[in-house]
Amino acid sequence: MSRRTLRAGLIGLGAMGHNHARVLSSLDGVELVGVMDPAGDCTGASRNTPVVATLPELLALGLDYAVVACPTALHEEVGLVLAENGVPALIEKPLAHSATAAQRLVDAFDRAGLVAGVGHIERFNPALQSLRSRLEAGELGEVFQVVTRRQGPFPHRIADVGVVKDLATHDIDLTSWVTGHPYVSVSARTVSKSGRPHEDMVSVVGDLSDGTLVSHLVNWLSPHKERYTAVTGERGCLVADTLTADLTFHANGAVTTEWEALRAFRGVAEGDMVRYAIPKREPLLVEHERFRDAVEGKATDIVTLDQGLRTVKVAEAVLDSARRKASVSLRRPRTPAAPLVKPRHAE
Ligand SMILES: NC(=O)c1ccc[n+]([C@@H]2O[C@H](COP(=O)([O-])OP(=O)(O)OC[C@H]3O[C@@H](n4cnc5c(N)ncnc54)[C@H](O)[C@@H]3O)[C@@H](O)[C@H]2O)c1
Numbered sequence: 001m002s003r004r005t006l007r008a009g010l011i012g013l014g015a016m017g018h019n020h021a022r023v024l025s026s027l028d029g030v031e032l033v034g035v036m037d038p039a040g041d042c043t044g045a046s047r048n049t050p051v052v053a054t055l056p057e058l059l060a061l062g063l064d065y066a067v068v069a070c071p072t073a074l075h076e077e078v079g080l081v082l083a084e085n086g087v088p089a090l091i092e093k094p095l096a097h098s099a100t101a102a103q104r105l106v107d108a109f110d111r112a113g114l115v116a117g118v119g120h121i122e123r124f125n126p127a128l129q130s131l132r133s134r135l136e137a138g139e140l141g142e143v144f145q146v147v148t149r150r151q152g153p154f155p156h157r158i159a160d161v162g163v164v165k166d167l168a169t170h171d172i173d174l175t176s177w178v179t180g181h182p183y184v185s186v187s188a189r190t191v192s193k194s195g196r197p198h199e200d201m202v203s204v205v206g207d208l209s210d211g212t213l214v215s216h217l218v219n220w221l222s223p224h225k226e227r228y229t230a231v232t233g234e235r236g237c238l239v240a241d242t243l244t245a246d247l248t249f250h251a252n253g254a255v256t257t258e259w260e261a262l263r264a265f266r267g268v269a270e271g272d273m274v275r276y277a278i279p280k281r282e283p284l285l286v287e288h289e290r291f292r293d294a295v296e297g298k299a300t301d302i303v304t305l306d307q308g309l310r311t312v313k314v315a316e317a318v319l320d321s322a323r324r325k326a327s328v329s330l331r332r333p334r335t336p337a338a339p340l341v342k343p344r345h346a347e
Pocket residue numbers: 011012013014015016017036037038039040069070071072074092093094119120121157158166
């Protein structure tokens with residue numbers, strides 16, 4: 001049976017919008033029918049697709065769905081118009097600039113009964129997908145700790161939010177997703193060295209609901225770019241590099257000792273190291289394929305707006321903790337915390 005071609009629109013043709021335009025232009029079953037950006041298209045990234053300056057002009061082209069890649073501070077305003085007009089939307093991360101705005105988006109798309117997702121692209125990185133499957137299969141045994149580092153140079157174009165909402169939301173989302181557990185508390189410190197109103201460096205320590213310890217170092221002040229996730233457990237450590245999509249396993253050594261006094265010591269020794277050969281598909285393409293399938297009504301795995309909201313709430317708790325120099329609880333009063341993802345046994 002031949003599939004109907006979906007008419008997609010793109011909102012925002014900046015650094016990320018360029019990538020969305022490239023992927024949407026060659027996505028099977030989809031036609032990119034229009035792009036909206038008040039600044040127009042000075043680089044030719046729209047590839048002959050009409051570029052309009054306003055949202056009503058884009059909607060007039062007749063859309064089956066839209067991708068929102070304008071600045072974060074505008075996600076709410078644009079998303080609410082799309083929901084009002086019955087247009088499903090894939091909204092870039094973070095879902096919105098505040099938890100209140102993110103909640104309004106969740107409510108609007110819920111009320112309209114529309115498919116909507118958040119572009120937390122790290123979930124589609126092959127290294128993290130493989131890491132998550134290995135945790136689900138119990139390859140590490142009990143998980144003790146998740147450590148992430150996301151450092152790099154300053155992005156002059158991002159001015160509406162700080163590094164916590166812009167970059168650390170990647171770490172917050174991926175940590176809950178790979179482990180399957182929500183955050184219950186965070187403690188953080190930030191600094192602002194660039195002279196802008198928002199923070200540009202953060203250190204976070206937190207706890208997940210199962211007791212896993214987490215730590216995130218995220219900044220825009222490093223000439224060295226890295227995207228590092230390490231999960232340490234009973235049997236060793238899995239390290240994902242999401243720039244190269246490599247996943248490496250450092251196993252605990254199986255060292256026996258005849259020294260009676262040391263047998264009681266339960267530390268670890270260095271064992272084998274394996275770098276897995278994993279198929280590497282472009283994360284943005286996989287994200288788009290999943291969203292297209294969801295719009296077509298197929299059962300597929302997208303990042304829901306509720307999950308995007310939860311991530312923004314954790315980011316706000318991080319900022320609150322840094323402001324107050326105190327640990328902030330994310331436990332919901334009285335009702336038990338709902339997991340960010342379905343329990344593993346239910347999948
Ligand atoms: N998933 C990822 O890895 C990733 C990476 C980068 C950016 N992002 C997200 O994508 C969004 C855009 O970031 P960017 O780096 O492309 O920013 P950018 O500044 O490069 O581009 C933003 C574009 O939006 C346009 N714009 C401004 N007002 C608009 C409006 N009212 N309607 C439509 N377009 C408008 C600007 O002219 C500009 O072309 C942000 O939410 C950011 O967090 C996600």
